[in-house]
Amino acid sequence: MAKLAFDTGGTFTDFALLDDTGALHLHKVLSTPKNPAEAVVQGVSELLEQFSGVITIEDLQVLGATTVVTNAVLERKGVETGFVTTDGFQDMLRIRNEGRYDLYDLNIKYPDPLVTRANSYGAAERIAADGSVMTELKEETVREIAGRLKEKGIRSVAVCLLHAYKYPQHEQRVAALLREEYPDIFVSLSSDVCPEMREFDRASTTVVNAYTRPQMAGHVAHLQREFAKKGIDRQVLWMTSSGGLVPSRRAAELPVRLIESGPAAGAVAAAEFGRIAGEGSVLSFDMGGTTAKLCLIPNGEPTVGTDLEVAHYQRFRKGSGFPLKIQSIQMIEIGAGGGSIAARNPLGLLDVGPRSAGALPGPAAYQRGGTEPTVTDADILLGYMGTESFVGGSFKVSKDAAREAMAKLAGSLDVSIDRCAWGIHDLVNESMGKAAAMHATDLGVDPRSLPMVAFGGAGPVHAYGIARKLGIKRVICPTGAGVTSAIGLLIAPVAVDLSASHPMAVDAWDVDGMNRLLDDLAAQGAEVVSAAGVAKETITNRYTVDMRHVGQGHEITVALPDRSLPKEAFLRQLLENFYKLYRELFGRTVAASVEVITWRLRASGEKDQVTKPHESQVSDARKGSRQVYFQELGSYTETTVYDHYKLPVNQEIKGPAIVEQRESTAVVGPCGVFHVDANGNLVINIL
């Protein structure tokens, strides 16, 4: 079966096609931000035309990753949205959690809520903490709200009632009433979107869903229509933040789950590249123009968690955005990319970012109006990035312009230009290393034992330096580093994540209760996954539980043992899993009883495989040489430049060296030895 993947990004929409014969083809077109579907349709048409002979159109599966949801929130281009909650709590979105994300800055702000106070409504009802009904839902209050929404022409509404994660029936009734009075309205329920405890987080997640839903529904429908015209019958499958694919219908209903669609696809790809390179666990490192993403992938599977935040008022300041409690691949986003600006701070020290020169004006070297030195300018001056073969030689880059910008900053810091450039490169590497270590603490993994998979425009440039800081011994730069996320889509399984909060103490374990709950989750999962064309008998169900000591407020996620085990053995195994992770994360264990809070299921189909054998070249892979700075040598050294795609398989070459791809450049320092493996990946071993 042929598969065609598209990944809509800020600048480019990337495509990867796996044809009937299993051959992989890559493609890129400029994105069309006003209507992202245009670029998708254009790219799909071009590929279908070019490869019509090797694609059976009736069987073709189209897969998508998108920034539509993220951008709607970041640019506040969603629809006018309503909010319905338990009467008395309409200000929940403004009140937040009452804390401050910066201690000394008196001028902090939060993003304005996506729903105004005037569009927030209270429904008369109340559910108690144990899930019982204290006040029956007064239906006329909901009908009245529906009337107001209709009058104002509000097309989408988020409903979040207190304790609805435990008792969803009131929310469901609210939805029915709203639809009765106002059939065209999109209703998002907190008990569907995010059935978890803590009302503000749940409301925030539900509101983002409602705010983006009409737009995503329109996008999905538009593409489905266009594809149908071309004879493509299957529903498009979309990448969720947790790294699984879901059918169009679910994507249109739960768009908030697609908020990290592209980065999740990148992580899935990195896991696969790690696997085919013979590695179990890897650290994925994706560095682009404005940000970088780091993701620890233990045992070939990215870790999935629920800590996410979007639309930070202050860039990258944790706590300054909208919290989202959705299943997403745990990764760290760092506000440093090739375009990050370096400057002198008030203390006279060097800072890099969070300001970015973006695509325009871009780094000083691009000569498009940028005058402040960026990370890319530093990388050019150090010789890491060439000036001729930049992005495949498609545009001109000036080393002199980079030097001029750097000279000003170096002067203000009273250091040499070269020292300044190296300082920028090194400071960025340090931030990345630090973020990787923080991420590792969160997940209880030692990053030093892992190989790194580096991609994105700037990833392979910085990978060697970061690996050295972290003590990482091997770096893998995959082939096609420019369209890695699209490749990830081809590999990813169909998968859906479901959860239910239902506390159960280990001391009072209820086997029947557990089985009922899990069977219910499994039935829901099977419905979604089979709708995406997965045969029911091939569905894998993986259960995990969020556990804590009784009395704690934060849970850790551990695997649920085999349910067929006898109760005692089952519980012994469960506790063992819990204590092991607890010790890894927090160093000490506590003598207190343990409970499960949330039950989770990931129901998935099978993963696919994509390999593209490397065609070893007989011609000389050397492209030339240039002066490159290496800290270990303390100076600039004339260094050979190689063409990644011409390197012969498995032939070891000693660093220092520069290895160029069309969209990225890999730096190999003097402590590195590298080769290209049979799959075309560049492997750098660090001594």
Place this chain on the structure above:
Amino acid sequence: MSKPATDFNDPINLQVMWNRLIFIADQADNVLGKTAFSPIVRENHDYVTVLLDSRGRALAQCTWSIPVFITSLPAAAQKYFLPKFPVETIQDGDVLATNDPEIGTGHLPDVTMITPIFKNGKVVAYAGSIAHLPDIGGAPLHSEASDIFEEGIRFPIVKLLKAGVPNQDVFDIIAASVRLPTEVQGDLESMIAANNVMGRELLKFLDEYGLDNVDGLADAIHSRSEAQTRKAIRDWPNGTYSAEVLLDGYDVDVKLKASVIVRDDSIHVDYTGTSDQVLHSINCRTNYRYAHSVYALKCLLDPETPNNEGCIVPITDEAPLGSILNPQPWTAGNSRNLIGHVIPSLIFRALEGVVPNKVMGDSGGAPIWAANCVGQRDDGTQYGSVQNFHGGQGARAEFDGLDTLSFPSNCKVTAIEMFEIAVPVLTERKELIADSGGAGKHRGGLGQRVVLRNLGRAPMSIYLASERVRHPCFGVVEGQNGTAGKVIKEGKPQFPKGKVTLKTGERLEVETPGGGGWGRASERSVEIIEQDLAEGLITPKAAKTVYGYKGTPAVAAE
């Protein structure tokens, strides 16, 4: 070209290493919060982690902090912990702790814990943490005690762990003296774990950079930060700038008076003229007062530099012995925040003529309001848990104040859904109060109205800690006052610092104060007034009478 890592004056080396130290404190913060048992620690984040150098000076602190804790911790280390336990008396694995208010943060529930970090047999640094335990015995947290002995147990600086082995006697005494032994024990364990992580990570850092100690690095951080603070002070004209504020106090008004004396590159704050100490739990000890003086000035002088000892050194303060800001050691201080939290607003007021564009109106979050709910569940077990409420932030020169914000402290509140599981109380409403923000060119943030109802069969005792009921938050730079707070049970005003008993089904209603305004109300733009009207943040009546708004709003508030 590359300089050795030991060149701490290199602007790049220093930045890289400094960031790492902050990161180490954040890692410990993460461990403490995620493993803690009590809602006040894990949900409200009423704790800090600080890395101290070998002399007990603050080196780096967690990013999400409580201002008063981070200045108190190094002061406690330098003045009390290190003198009592000099290096020759401690060994690797020792953990020192106390809850003495004079040493720590001014009240008994806060435990200050310090763990020496050893490298090659020498103490190279100390890991420090402070957390607010959910109970410490004595009368439940409120303002009625007349001396410290009524407020709970007090343990001096003790070795909680000796060479890694728990000093069980101490743990047992604490467990036997508090209402919530499991939570208290669990939180202490979390602090120990957090300090361990700081030690482990610091040693990794030292190995990575081939350093034997942090002394050189500490000097570089401190001297650069100190120079920056002094430079900022020099931009202010020399002089003495004074202000005073009246607070409700316990039963009589309390006056706080501050004279901020700017002298070249240092600042001294003199609280002469402040009311005398009182026979209730609202006296603020020296460490606590000083921490707030330093905090307010850092916000104005240099909010960017990560806080450390160098930022503190140029600032001193004093208050007359026997005043409410420098009370005798035997006095009670459980609810000292009711008075102390207002110090930053007072300093801002004193400096409104010096730096009008930096000061902020008085905040309704000063002080934090707390309702400590204690009672018996239907199954006969005991419960006790604190919920916090904040008023509106004061207005800033550029922006309106934020609604319902913790200031100067930094406590999140417990989610209602969490609190209702811990305590048989129903929150019936939690909503903003229109018109509560002080008018001004920029408006103060709004306060909130919260209604609590006892669901249990047994009566519930709510120990209240609230202020600004008679004296509202003031505006600055000609901004107006916000509205005062209210505490009402079944329609009747309650004593804001007392115990309120709710029988089954009875309700307590609290209204937190609105923040003070900034600048003249007449200068507020019509556009923003109309926006406030559309959002119902002000009423049409207030628009007319307070702001002189003459139009008819296009969108009526609902």
